[in-house]
Amino acid sequence: MSYLLTTIVFLPLAAAVICAMLPKDLAGAAKWVAATVMAFDVTLVGWLLATFDVRGGVQAVVDIPWVPQIAIRYHLGADGISLAMLALSALLGLIAVVASWKMDKSPGTYFVMLMLLQVGMNGVFVALDLVLFYVFWELVLVPMYFLIAMWGGERRSYASLKFFLYTLAGSVFMLVGIIALYLYSGPNNTFDIAELVRASAGGAFNGIQGWLFLAFFLGFAVKVPIWPLHTWLPDAHVEAPTAASVLLAGVLLKMGTYGFIRIALPILPVAAKAWAPWIAALAVISIVYGASVAFAQTDVKKLIAYSSVSHMGFVMLGIASGTAAGLDGAVAVMVSHGLVTGLLFLMVGMVYERTHTRQIAELSGLSSQVPAIGGILAFASFASLGLPGLSGFVGEFLSLLGSWQSTLVPHWMTVVAAVGVMLAAAYMLWMVQRVVLGEASEAVSRISDITAREVAYVLPLIGLTVLVGVYWNSLLRFVDPAVQGIVTILARVV
């Protein structure tokens, strides 16, 4: 059991090594290596899900010294929140590989990057030692940088560097926070999250929680991203190749909100509560601002990018609420946004592959020419705008309930966020109106409909979107027990 998480996390590394060693004329085999390994990875995560005891706390733990001199440990483990994110990461990783099947520009290197990225993504969500967490966090940065810089669109150079520097600048503050936590953690200095939570309850960080929270806030807020630190996102999204966009939106953004839930809230609960109204305010601004700017977009991918800013606002609103409903909602939005936005990017990728444009003005009448592609794009749009019965509704609704219930968030902010739900319908339907409906435009008029391979990789996302939307507990049964622990910690402090 103790090797399970290690295997899940580092299996893609094996794939990366194999892909890197492939001779040039066998580079075409890289996708098979990556797909096989990721399929195995997903299976292992599935097995973990199946054997997971939802009331059993942190499971599949491995905890051994790594750098004993300064108490850094190789400590992995998964609670329900970790598991949900790990499952999302592995599934989207596999889908990203299959969606990149036709990658012909240095495929060997491409899949090496994809697999390295996967190691970082998987690791972040199960690391229970802050240094280990930081290592995985930064590990994600480099392959994503190369994916955008080498396989990206026209402005890839600017976008990739902006992504890299922006996130790096944020994580530097986080590193400061991590070191400071270590220094203040008491006589037995530690990087271990659980021990830091205990130290915090013992008063170790009294008086400086605000500063420490600020450090982590900056690190996480850039990644989420929270307004006004979001402008790297549209550039990175638009320039990234489809698979990278899927992982960027589907997994990377969640690392930020996951950081709040895993680290900032439990270790620094006093500051988290003190900051809550301000975080909620920024969240609400993100919701409305993201939705309004999305409405003005002429590029489908950019529209979806700004919609992410809006959706991630709901995650932050739920987190700020500090209530069980809010935090359950936050994780539900994280998962749902991964599924739905992943699906949206995949669909836009399919359209782009066929028409070589993402301009809304040039796309029209997809459902007239390619009913399956148009239909799935419309499905994803409705999931995104929060239609009940699909996953998008669950989290946003719970996030609203939680923020109204919370004493930390003023009621008017919840009202504004609820208006944001309506604005989401506006930009999404307005996109559907122009892209999916109507007579087929010239760019669309000769393209062919979805292929079997494409169906295969969107079907799991569609299925999970419906499953989570119809039966919320399919997700929340894992998440809620873990959330209760955090709510208890928050309730203990004034």
Next chain:
Amino acid sequence: MTWLLAIPLLPALAFALLAPLPRVTRNALRWVPAVAMAGSLAGALAAFAMVLRSGGGDQPIYHTSFAIATIGGKALDVGIQLDAVAAIMLLVVTIVGMCVQVYSLGYMHRDGRVGWYFAVLSLFSAAMLGLVLASDFLLLYMCWEVMGLCSYLLIGFWHTQEAPRMASIKAFLTTRVGDVGFAIALAIMYASVGSFGFAAVLHGYSWTPALATAVSLLLLFGAMGKSAQVPLHVWLPDAMAGPTPASALIHAATMVAAGVYLVARAMPLFEISQVALTVTLVVGTGTALLGALLATVQHDIKKVLAYSTISQLGYMFIALGTGSAVAGLFHLMTHAFFKSLLFLGAGVIIHAVHTQDMREMGGLRKLLPWTTAAFTAGALALAGVFPFSGFWSKDEILVSLWSGGHYVVFALALFAAFLTAFYMTRLWFRVFAGPAQKPEVREAHVEMIVPMVLLAGISLVVGFASPFFATFLGEHGGWPDIMMAVGSSAVATSGIVAGWWVFGKKAVDTEALKARFPHLYGIFDNKFYFDRTYEFVFVNAYNRLSDALWTFDTKVIDGAVDGFGHAWSAVAGGSWTFDAKVIDGAVMGLASTVTWIGARVRRLQAGRVQTYQRLVMAAVILLVLWIALKGA
């Protein structure tokens, strides 16, 4: 009685079966939803029989729930229940639904996407049936939204045309404005009661009047969106761009009445808050009048019916405003039958003459005998003529207004009733009387005639259930007051006579009237300027805001980011400048991308990043030192 679940699930399964199929297969299987609907109808009849046997009343005879979610260790339940109200609503929805399905088999058979039409119709039926069976506000809300989706899809069914496309998005967004209120009401319920169950929210919690008012008004706002009440009514006339049978089911009989149903369900909350009742009354009165007035000047036969629907829904809100859920629900029921009948009739007429403009119709009485007879029955019911059903239900509303002491509203409601009789007479003479303009017209097929005749029959007799209806729902019921009956009949008759005077006998030149009062006509022609105002105040303003924010985003926020990069690189110095490499690089990159090969990019970029990272690490170390020193 778990089989009750099959009532909504059968049509839901039909949708799930049809939706993923390719178009051709789907078209071939278009009868599946009708079969599913027949199953639901049978279930609804059985459910009604069981409630009838138990004697009705306001207590559910069956309730089951399951935990859709666990929040903070506490189960969040959704469930279904069967009580008298639900039993009646089930019957209404399945009967009208069945009629519309059968009719549509004839009406839509030439359409290339008929399978999709039936699939969505089926999903709609599932959601509506789920809504009336729901035992909590959460499931009700979820079904409510799914109905909104189906409405959107059906209004925009012919999406290659501009008008249906625009109408569908308008409908979805306008109703979603109301849904914001509904959602916040749910948040308040959750924070206060901790549950969404009808029993817990309505009877198991002691609401303060202030909070009850807030929740009631928010629910009312949601209901106003769905039920097209002023000022959220603007979407319904445009929604007529959808297929006519879909209009009959969704935009006349069932979905638009869901708001009435919601308020009727939440009546105990409204009763705690007298303010909410008064607001409901005012909204209903305004809507009843506005709808009736605008119905008198429409030339499009479906628009007449649409404004009539708005007006009649206003009537139902008037009933709710007097605190009488029974009167509201009874009118909901009678209206569902006769208005869906009128729409189905309009569908036959439109198919026969290939226009919706009543000025191009006329003389259809002889050419479409069955349709004329059925339509006339519906029109008489709408006008409130004894013994047709509308007479009875309208009477109940008038009685509750009078006995509640709302004399002003009573007078206005009578005026609206007069207008109703007037515009229906106008429609009748324009469409059916006079010389035939298109003599080649033929009567509809039997699958379209039979549903209309059935609905006409129901509209003729269902009014006599009036006294039993109230008893069934657990209230006191009785035959209508004779004075009230005489009075309202007089009003209806005068409306018909006036209509005949103007449009049958043509004693008044309507064109001359228009010319005489151009400003007044302008107001009517512009639908009291609601659309124009919204266009200007909300749509245009939001467009400008969204453009402005985008500019702000790229210029100000991103400008600051890039500026920060400039500044830092200037401070840090180094072998390269951020400006030249990044900013200009991005610009130049456009031109030189083609020549940039991957390896070169990798080498250059990696070099930069490492340099940069070293700088950043230096900054980190300084910061850490600073914090450590400060701590010490």
